[in-house]
Amino acid sequence: ETGVTQSPTHLIKTRGQQVTLRCSSQSGHNTVSWYQQALGQGPQFIFQYYREEENGRGNFPPRFSGLQFPNYSSELNVNALELDDSALYLCASSQGTSGRARDTGELFFGEGSRLTVL
Amino acid sequence: AQSVAQPEDQVNVAEGNPLTVKCTYSVSGNPYLFWYVQYPNRGLQFLLKYITGDNLVKGSYGFEAEFNKSQTSFHLKKPSALVSDSALYFCAVRAASGGSYIPTFGRGTSLIVHP
Numbered sequence: 001e002t003g004v005t006q007s008p009t010h011l012i013k014t015r016g017q018q019v020t021l022r023c024s025s026q027s028g029h030n031t032v033s034w035y036q037q038a039l040g041q042g043p044q045f046i047f048q049y050y051r052e053e054e055n056g057r058g059n060f061p062p063r064f065s066g067l068q069f070p071n072y073s074s075e076l077n078v079n080a081l082e083l084d085d086s087a088l089y090l091c092a093s094s095q096g097t098s099g100r101a102r103d104t105g106e107l108f109f110g111e112g113s114r115l116t117v118l
Numbered sequence: 119a120q121s122v123a124q125p126e127d128q129v130n131v132a133e134g135n136p137l138t139v140k141c142t143y144s145v146s147g148n149p150y151l152f153w154y155v156q157y158p159n160r161g162l163q164f165l166l167k168y169i170t171g172d173n174l175v176k177g178s179y180g181f182e183a184e185f186n187k188s189q190t191s192f193h194l195k196k197p198s199a200l201v202s203d204s205a206l207y208f209c210a211v212r213a214a215s216g217g218s219y220i221p222t223f224g225r226g227t228s229l230i231v232h233p
Binding site for chain 1: 122160161164167219221222223
C-alpha cells in the first residue's frame with residue numbers, strides 16, 4: 001500500500017507567477033483534500049475533491065483552483081501568486097462514501113510542498 | 119461555525135513524566151474529534167479519534183485522549199513521555215451530522231520532552 005505523495009517538495013516563485021502542486025492519493029482512497037499551513041499555524045482547508053468533483057471549499061479566493069483525475073490523484077493550482085501564499089501545502093487523502101456525513105475516517109497526509117513566494 | 123482551541127503554544131515535560139496537551143472545541147451537535155502529530159518538515163500523522171462510545175480513546179504510540187462533553191474538551195495524554203514524542207500536535211473537530219464534514223484544525227501545540 002503506497003502512501004500519499006506530493007511534488008515538488010520545495011519550490012520558489014515570484015509574485016504574479018502561477019504554480020501547480022501535485023498529489024497522489026493513498027491506494028484505495030477516492031477523496032483528496034488540500035490544506036495550507038502557514039508558519040506557526042494549523043492547516044487551513046482549501047478544498048476537497050471526491051470522485052473528481054469539488055466537494056467543499058474553504059475561505060480561499062478563486063485563484064486557488066484544483067482538479068482530481070480518474071485515478072484520484074489531484075492538482076492544486078494557484079494563479080497570481082502573492083507573498084502571503086508562502087506556506088506548506090498539504091494534501092490529504094481519505095476513503096469517502098456517498099453519504100458524506102457518515103465518513104468518520106482520518107486523513108492521511110503527504111509530506112507537503114513548501115512554497116516560497118518572493 | 120466549528121472551531122478548536124489549543125490554549126498552550128508549548129508544553130514542556132521531562133522524560134518519563136506524564137504529559138497532557140489540551141484541546142477544547144465548539145461544534146453544532148455531536149463532534150468527531152481527532153489528534154494528529156507533525157514532526158519537523160513532515161506532514162501530519164493520525165494519532166487517534168473519537169467518534170462515539172467510550173470517552174477514553176487509545177491511539178498510536180501509547181497516546182490516549184479523553185472526551186468530555188460537558189467541558190467540550192478532548193485532551194491528549196500519555197502516562198510516560200519519551201524524548202521522541204517531541205513534535206507539534208494538532209487537535210481537529212468536525213460535526214457528526216449536518217454542518218461541515220470538513221475537519222477544522224487548531225493552531226497546534228509544540229510538545230518538548232526534555233531528557
